[in-house]
Amino acid sequence: MRRNDREITDFEEILAVMQRCDVCRLALHDEPYPYILPLNFGMEVEGRQIALYFHGANAGKKYELIARDPHVSFEMDCGHHLVLDEETGNCTMAYESVMGTGIIEILPDAEKPAALRALMAHYRAADFPYNPTVIPATTLMKLTVHSVTGKRRVKR
Numbered sequence: 001m002r003r004n005d006r007e008i009t010d011f012e013e014i015l016a017v018m019q020r021c022d023v024c025r026l027a028l029h030d031e032p033y034p035y036i037l038p039l040n041f042g043m044e045v046e047g048r049q050i051a052l053y054f055h056g057a058n059a060g061k062k063y064e065l066i067a068r069d070p071h072v073s074f075e076m077d078c079g080h081h082l083v084l085d086e087e088t089g090n091c092t093m094a095y096e097s098v099m100g101t102g103i104i105e106i107l108p109d110a111e112k113p114a115a116l117r118a119l120m121a122h123y124r125a126a127d128f129p130y131n132p133t134v135i136p137a138t139t140l141m142k143l144t145v146h147s148v149t150g151k152r153r154v155k156r
Contacts (some may be wrong), residue, residue, distance in 0.1 A: 008096075008150030017096045017150055018043060021076035022123070024052060026104075026143075028065040028072055035065055039126030041076075050145040052102075053115040058139050066104055072143060075099045079152075081100060093153070100148035107140040115140040 010013050024041040027034045042053040052074065056062065066072075077097035083093045107115055112135050120128040 006151050006153050008098075008152050014098055014148055014150040015045060015050075017078065017098050017152070018050075018076060019122075020096065021078045024054070024074050024076045026054070026062075026072055026074050027068040028062060030065055035061065037062060040119060042115065042120070042122045043053075044118050050100075050146075050148060051118075052143040053118045054141045054143070055116070055119060055138050058137060063106065063139065066106065066141070070103045070105060071101070072104045073099070073101050074143065074145075077136070079154075094097070096150070096152045098148060098150045100145050102143045102145040102147070103108065104141050104143045107142055109135070110139045111142075112138070115142065 008017065008148045023038045023041070025036055025038050029035075039054045039056070044051045044053070075096055075097065079094060079096040081094050083089060083094055113132075114133070116130060116138075117126050120126060120130060
């Protein structure tokens with residue numbers, strides 16, 4: 001990381017940034033360009049192991065790409081606001097972000113309810129009642145995070 005002064009090194013702080021984010025951008029291998037898509041997500045942490053959960057319809061390009069190569073990168077960010085310095089004529093952006101890599105997999109039916117609970121916990125509550133008839137029409141994915149970094153620029 002070029003700007004070490006902005007790096008977030010504390011694991012709990014990285015998790016806190018992730019909790020504040022509402023979209024995770026997933027980058028999949030495609031040719032000739034990477035395929036990037038914004039997704040809602042849920043998160044589980046056991047020790048220092050992070051698992052991210054995503055959902056989608058049962059068909060789509062992302063599943064073809066995952067089947068070909070499950071190695072992915074991800075990015076999420078929050079806390080954006082423009083900081084203007086009218087005296088000097090400069091502006092910058094305050095933000096917090098997390099980036100990482102890992103392996104993504106399609107979950108079997110038996111693991112779908114737990115993944116949906118993780119998603120609901122991120123946006124509402126883990127016990128938020130959802131209609132179970134959506135499960136057969138929904139594909140759930142689990143990203144096991146292998147590396148993660150955080151960065152923050154706080155400026156008022």
